[in-house]
Amino acid sequence: MSHSSPGGHPPHPREALDALLDLLDLEQIEQDIFRGVSRSAVVPRVFGGQVAAQALVAAGRTVPADRLPHSLHAYFLRAGDPAAPIVYTVDRIRDGRSFTTRRVVAVQHGHPVFHLSASFQTYEEGLEHQAAMPAAPDPEALPTSAQTLPRYADRFLDPSAADRILEARAAIDLRYVGPPPYATAGEPREPRSQVWFRTNGKLADDPLLHVCLATYVSDMTLLDSVLLAHGRGGWATGDVVGASLDHAMWFHRPFRADEWLLYDQESPSASGGRGLGQARIYTQDGRLAISVIQEGVVRVPR
Template identity: 80%
Template structure:
């Protein structure tokens, strides 16, 4: 049970409530949104809610192993989102679900997710890259309070949007140090600000939510751009894919090691690996987004 007297735990509980969908038919769910930092629904929220909808139609002994999604239209924060689940296949080992998120009668998001019964098999992984102890790094509050070049109202909105998650950059984020191109590589440690239940789906959902927060940072770093917070880039997620390799907990430290191999044609690509603190490769992530320079 979360400590309801702790503001950070309150923020996490608020996020968990946001992701807890209402079931209105057997395979139809309704979600809500909250005030957004930008005038559209945060993509990580829609992806996480879609995974909740898909997961609630799958047996508990089949955890998620992958998702592939497209962001089709900006979501309206002032309107509910309806998630329609299509039970594509229930096999002996794998279960496949398709989810369409609808607002105002139009699809805004499409997701396919696959779930698998546990199997023993071959086992190898890429080694975890070097990274400092997360406890040695400044918190988001500590970093952002020192950014006098960012309007105070933007700082407050950013901190509010990330209050449920302890997010710690290894180096300065794009909006913290900008104007000079850097290596298109970014590392972030993260965990929820409070303990979660043991349900594996919940940890997948929270990791999905956080995965959309910083993945395109490395694109900005390569060009010395500060991002939307400074108004020098306009961006939005286009598609998102995740593979869940090994069990993990989103309430324990996870290293998000991110890089950008390419940006071209108004789009930027980010790819990443997420490791547990003890070095197990838990998740692989790839995302492409719109990255435009305002004229």
């Protein structure tokens, strides 16, 4: 998929979602070895959410269908080359009566670029409690990305950045509850951000697929709260450079990625050229589905 030109249009949402599903349908080239390709990104490296989702697909292909991910822990080791395939090697660490553990190494050009550990579990009844869902407006009442981004194109170093972001995110309906960082650059705000998201089309009834798509989206906006605390607009405005360093997720309850999910994000700390984001993802009816923590490089250009 090529980048849009300034003034261009993103692909049709359903076509974009089908392309994303094809991206996650890895080719098996040997037992426990899979190969994936990349899609266009808004920066000249593989999008971190893509490699995380593909690695989880690879791990899931080696696990019984009745066991779903309950957690993952990952490190981004090198910038991925979007022009080259990525090879995922799965190590079957443990197969227990209730839990299954997998380790995945993603390799490009002979070097590891990403490392994932994931744990899967059969369903069990147990104790139940959760943090209450925070207040948030109805997602249907919020502007879409296509309505929001073009309004701020003049704030980006490259006016075509808005088109490229829309193209890269065309498979996902992502709506900010408040102004995104690039809309209020220069105005420090509370280090908290909320977005609603869902896929731009219905998905098959495959729980692993929904988990992998939520993993894909989870890397899109989590460090926004770091930027908000310092009035920074992000890479597109040129006032910071950054990249994901590590990423952890815990999957608490069933959910569908093609139904609205509230991504409630905040940053408790930034220091040493790094920023920490933590978040909870809720279903629209208030169930806590996922917890997420990520640290990323957040540097001020000199």
